[in-house]
Amino acid sequence: MLWKIIDFSHQPKHVFSSIFNTFTRQFTLPSFPPNPSKFKTLISNGQLKQALLEMVNQGREMKFEGYDTILNECVKQRAIREGQRVHAHMITTHYLPPVYLRTRLIVFYAKCECLGDARQVLDEMPEKNVVSWTAMISAYSQRGYASEALSLFVKMLRSGTMPNGFTFATVLTSCTGALGFNHGRQIHSLIIKGIFESNIYVGSSLLDMYAKSGKIHEARGVFESLPERDVVSCTAIISGYAQLGLDEEALELFRRLQREGMASNFVTYASVLTALSGLAAIDHGKQVHSHVLRSELPSYVVLENSLIDMYSKCGNLTYSRRIFDNMSERTVISWNAMLAGYGKHGMGPAVVDLFKFMREENNVKPDRITFLAVLSGCSHGGMEDRGLEVFDEMVSGKEGVEPEIEHYGCVVDLLGRAGQVEKAFEFIKSMPFEPTAAIWGPLLGACRVHQNVDIGEHVANRLLEIEPENAGNYVILSNLYASAGRWEDVRSLRELMSEKAVTKEPGRSWIELNQTLHTFHASDRSHPRKEEVFAKVRELLVKIKEAGYVPDLSCVLHDVDEEQKEKILLGHSEKLALAFGLIGTPEGKPVLVMKNLRICVDCHNFAKFVSKVYSREVSLRDKNRFHHIAGGICSCGDYW
Structure with missing residues (x-):
């Protein structure tokens, strides 16, 4: 039979000529009266192979309707061999398909992941229309071939074919990477000239392009100028804010759009949950979860994954x-x-147990991110031996995932946290990769914690060469110098930062009370209840000192007397947020404080004593992890 005699499945691309010669030699094509309705009947009965045989029987009498019916079914089923036979039949019978059928061939080959064949069909078309060009541009864009999509778009313009709204919406998705913003702006100018800016699909793609380029203000401008908005455009702008870490703005916009009657889908909720994860706004998160349940949305795995992430x-x-x-x-x-x-919660044993369970399930294979999570979990959980075992298994090839530079970075972090600074340093020297900032960074942090000035100085100098604009490296090295009493070096570093115009990200902490986020900065005097907050901090200090608390003055990077250092410590943002939490919550209720940077040693000790003296559970989430403190004992085991 035809489909057994000619097997296209193992043929290389662009070999139509030899296949068509074989096709011609094998068959003499008889002539039968055409019967287009027969194809529809066969296809509706699921008899694609019989329809192909009927195509052979009709030979040169095949008409547009028959080809169209069979080819559409091949597109629907992604039936590569059958669709190739339809194309072969057109060529061997010298049928000249109209633009529509040639475009369907482009769509067919694209659906079957044969982009080379799709492009060959386009290039060989005697005439092309905007749909033909757009079909190929879309095929490139959807599969991540951004440069090919943009090049083809330029070729289309040079051919004199004017893009339509779908062309613009499609090509904008390829405006990514370093040059994406510039390309996107040029396309935006064409959109304005073509009066497509008010098209909701084009507008959604435009704002998505700007958001992914980090130009959220431009994205918001496009959004506000849309004459009408649908769930796609609303979701795109919310997602843009969330992906850039502008969580409060994302949440505020979601609230506004909800009030205006916006319909939400699972992608909208997933984007909002991303923002709430950044804010650690548990009450808002529960509300969104309730919205999801009331909306009776299907159990989309993307949404469930977002809920897992948000709650954790x-x-x-x-x-x-x-x-x-x-x-x-x-x-x-x-x-x-x-x-x-x-x-993130420092539950190393739970990480190891869940990883074991995952491998036993055997229906999902661990990937590189899985191993990063396991190694990081072992690092934060003080399980360096188990972490090294997992890494050794990766290196040996047992796990089927070859370790990348990020995995080596996890091992450096694991050894550094365990106090094995020298071993971590030697491990870096033996790596098969050139060390990056992501490798040296964790080691510098470990040098600060374990007071290894010699290695710390060497590592910091390497980091300042690699990323001289990163203020965090200067701060950690300043900490290291300050702890060693090397104040002249601290001053020199500050002068260097000033010369290079490097500014430190200001520390801030926030707490959610009654569904309102309250944010504090160091020595903050802007909060409406500031006097009450500072009075509470002083009250806490008196009581916990009676219980044995001693301020860790090494956390102050200023060469001032001890009294002044203690005053500076009292103004740390996490202490202010914790004090406000104790004021605003009933006795016995846990207090959750978030911070954008790593919590300092003194604030960690302060929170432990507050938890013990006031019989409160305190949770502190910093840039790296969670600290759950109860009865003066932290879940991190003072190991972070």
Whole structure:
């Protein structure tokens, strides 16, 4: 039979000529009266192969309707061999398909991941219309071939074919990377000239392009100028804010659009949950979760993964695990989200147990992110031996995932946290990669914690060469110098930062009370209840000093007397937020404080004593992890 005699499945691309010669030699094509309705009947009965045989029987009598019916079914089923036979039949019978059918061939080959064949069809078309060009541009864009999509778009313009709204919406998705913004702006100017700016699909793609380029103000401008908005455009702008870490803006816009009657889909909710994860706004997160349940949305795995991530970053691993356990389908992202959640909370044994469970399930294979989560979990959980075992298994090839530079960075972090600074330094020297800032950074932090000035100085100098604009490296080295009493070096570093116009990201802490976020900066005097907050901090200091608290003055980077250092410590943003939390919550209720940077040693000790003296559970989430403190004991084991 035809489909057994000619097998295209193992043929290289662009070999149509030899295949067509074989086709011609094997068959003499008889002439039968055409019967277009027969094709529809066969296709509707699921008899594609019989329809192909009928195509052979009709030979040169095949008409547009028959080809169209069969080719559409091949597109629908992604039936590569059958579709190739349709194309071969057109050529061997010298049928000249109209633009529409040639465009369907482009769509067919693109659907079957044969982009070379799709492009060959386009290039050989005697005439092309905007749909033909757009079909090929879309094929490139959807598969990540941005440069090819943009080049073809330029070729289309030079041919004199004017783009339509779908062309613009499609090509804008390829405006990514370093040059993406410039390309996108040029296309935006064409959109304005073509009066397509008010097109909702074009507008959504425009604002998405600007947001992904980090130009959120331009994205917001496009959004506000849209004459009408749909769920796609609303979701795109919310997602843009969330992806850039502008969590409060994303949440505020979501609230506004909700009031205006915006319909939300699972992508909208997933974007909002990303923002709430950054804010650790658990009450808002529960509200969004309730919205999802009331909306009776299907159990989209993307949305469930976002809920797992949100609850874990808000400090509620019980809810995260409940959602994880009840999922009807888990992807590798689901496992990774749960593993990362346990790791951020310092629950090393839970990470190892869940990883073992994942491998026993055997229906989802761990990927590179899985191993990053496991290694990081072992690092934060003080399980350096198990972490090194996992890494050695990766190196040996047992795990099927070859370690990349990020995995080596996790090992450096693991050894550094364990106090094995020299071993971590030697490990870096033996790496098969050139060390990057992501490798040296964790080691510098470990040198600060474990007071290794010699290695710390060497590492810091390397970091200042690699990324001279990163203020964090200057700050950590200043900490290291300050702890060693090397104040002249601290001053020199500050002068260097000033010369290079490097500014440190200001520390800020925030706390959610009654669904309102209250943000504090160091020695903040802007909060409406500032006097009450500072009075509470002083009250806390008196009581916890009676219980044995001694301020860690090494956390102050200024060469001033001890009294002044203690005053500076009292103004740290996390202390202010904690004091406000104690004022604003009932006795016995846990207090959750978030910080954008790593919590300092003194604030960690301060919170431990407050927890013990006031019989309160305190949770502190900093840039790296969670600290759950109860009865004066932290879940990190003072190991972070």
